[in-house]
Amino acid sequence: MHVFLCALYLSIIPFSDAVNVYLDPKGLDSNPGSAEKPVKSIKKAQELVRDLISSTNDDITVKFSPGAWMIDEPTIFTAKDSGINGATVKWVGSGTTISGGLEITGWVEGNDEIWSALVPEGTKSRNLFVNGFAAQYARRQIHNRKGFNYTEIGMTWNSSDYNWIMETPGIENGELRAINSFTDRIAPINAVGDRLLKMKSQIWANQIIGYDQIAEPFWDGGVWIQNVKSLLTDGGQFYLDINESILYYKPLEGEDMTAASTYLGIEEVLLVIGGTYEEPVHNLHFEGITFEHMLDVEGSPSPSGLR
Numbered sequence: 001m002h003v004f005l006c007a008l009y010l011s012i013i014p015f016s017d018a019v020n021v022y023l024d025p026k027g028l029d030s031n032p033g034s035a036e037k038p039v040k041s042i043k044k045a046q047e048l049v050r051d052l053i054s055s056t057n058d059d060i061t062v063k064f065s066p067g068a069w070m071i072d073e074p075t076i077f078t079a080k081d082s083g084i085n086g087a088t089v090k091w092v093g094s095g096t097t098i099s100g101g102l103e104i105t106g107w108v109e110g111n112d113e114i115w116s117a118l119v120p121e122g123t124k125s126r127n128l129f130v131n132g133f134a135a136q137y138a139r140r141q142i143h144n145r146k147g148f149n150y151t152e153i154g155m156t157w158n159s160s161d162y163n164w165i166m167e168t169p170g171i172e173n174g175e176l177r178a179i180n181s182f183t184d185r186i187a188p189i190n191a192v193g194d195r196l197l198k199m200k201s202q203i204w205a206n207q208i209i210g211y212d213q214i215a216e217p218f219w220d221g222g223v224w225i226q227n228v229k230s231l232l233t234d235g236g237q238f239y240l241d242i243n244e245s246i247l248y249y250k251p252l253e254g255e256d257m258t259a260a261s262t263y264l265g266i267e268e269v270l271l272v273i274g275g276t277y278e279e280p281v282h283n284l285h286f287e288g289i290t291f292e293h294m295l296d297v298e299g300s301p302s303p304s305g306l307r
Contacts, residue, residue, distance in 0.1 A: 019060045021048050025067040038065065042075050042098070049089060050080055057085045064289065066095030070103070074269040079276070083283030093288035100267030101129065101293025104247060107257040114232060114250050115257045119264065121245050127265030127296050128238040128249065135249065138239040139226035140164070145178070150208050150215040154190075154198040165225065166192055174228035179221030180212045187214075189225075240264070265295040 020035070023045050027038035033048045045062050052060050060083065083089045102123065107115045128135040142148075147162065148155045155176075157165075165171065171192050176199065178185045187207050191198040199207075207214045214223075225231065229239045235252040247264065251257055270291050275281035 019052055019056050019058050021045050021052070021060070021062045022065070023062060023069075024065040025069065042069060042071070046075065046077075046081065053080075053082075053084060053089065057087055059083065059087050060089045062089070062091045064091070064093040064096040068097040068099055070099050070101070071267060071270060074267070074272050077271070077273045077281060077284065079279035079281055081284055082275075082281050086283075088283045088285060090285045090287070091289065093286075093290070096288060097290045097292055098270050099263065099291075099293045100265060100270050100295065101263030102266045104128075104262040104264060107249075107260070107262070109257070112233075112250075114248055116249075117247050117262075119240070119245050119247050122242075123240070123245060123264065123266075124242055125240060125264040125266055125295060127294070128240075128247070129261075129263045129265065129293055130236075130249070130251075130255065131261050132292075135238045136234075136236050137224075137226040138228055138230075138232035138237045138248075139177075139224040140168075140231045140233075142223040142225065145214070145217075145220065145223045148215075152205070152208075153201065154196060154204065156196050158195070163195070165197055166195065168192075168225070168228060169230045170228050171197075171225065171230075174231075175226050176214075176223065177226050178207075178214045178217070178223045180214070180217035181219035181221075183212045183217075185214055263293040265293050267293075268295045270294060 021033040022035050022038035023033075023040070023042065024038035025040065027040040029039050029041050029044040031037035031039050033039045033045060039045050039048065049060055049062060081089060102119070102125070104117050104119065107117045109115050126137075142162065147159055148157050172189055174189050176185075176187045176189060176197070185207050187203050188200045189197060190200045212218050227239065229241065229248065231237075232239050232248055232250055235250050235255075238247065238249040240247050249257070249262070251260070273281050273284070
């Protein structure tokens with residue numbers, strides 16, 4: 001997942017209270033950004049800071065209050081956000097979280113200890129976080145990839161040990177995932193036949209050629225059928241039905257879904273710092289901020305099927 005943390009120079013640096021802008025989830029963007037009247041959004045604080053940069057030679061500190069900021073687009077920092085004349089712009093959190101997630105509430109218990117919750121129509125995600133931990137896809141492992149023949153259209157097998165593949169409802173909407181020595185391959189399934197798993201041809205063609213391919217990996221990290229509702233059998237697994245806009249999850253032992261903190265990762269990028277050779281970003285520091293609930297787009301099938 002792309003968090004762009006490599007672009008952040010996180011440090012703890014003493015600062016003066018010369019010029020401060022205050023942020024609070026309960027603030028108002030019509031406020032001036034003072035301690036008594038904080039602003040609410042990161043973008044509004046950024047606007048105030050940019051105005052201050054040109055009018056002061058002092059350090060500028062943006063002070064987050066404890067709390068969470070749910071964002072629907074990344075905040076982009078450029079040279080315009082840099083401190084000038086030796087001053088530094090600092091964004092300082094205190095129990096502060098910036099989240100790219102959609103909070104999921106209203107869980108209802110169903111059959112087989114599987115819980116469900118409605119999500120907004122059109123919601124797409126490959127990441128569910130429960131109480132701060134990433135859940136796993138609904139899946140079942142293929143224990144021996146060498147028991148299959150790999151053809152231009154998919155996979156065939158002779159052993160009855162794998163007939164469960166033919167008997168799995170909804171498998172035609174699932175994926176095959178193979179973890180190899182240096183590739184993590186995901187290929188969408190097209191259909192299932194008589195001991196035949198037919199794959200979507202364009203992506204599948206890239207899985208059976210080249211180095212570290214599905215059939216002949218340099219190291220076998222496992223193969224699974226995943227993202228199939230009927231394979232939701234183990235605790236800690238989830239399935240998002242994008243057609244019905246329903247999220248399903250089977251809790252781990254001891255998890256209370258009436259009190260659990262649950263988020264779907266929606267946003268891939270939360271913060272971007274980007275300057276140019278002519279106008280680089282400088283004198284900009286971040287500290288005390290936690291970034292959570294990102295969407296792992298790399299976990300989605302690409303035309304190559306690689307991650």
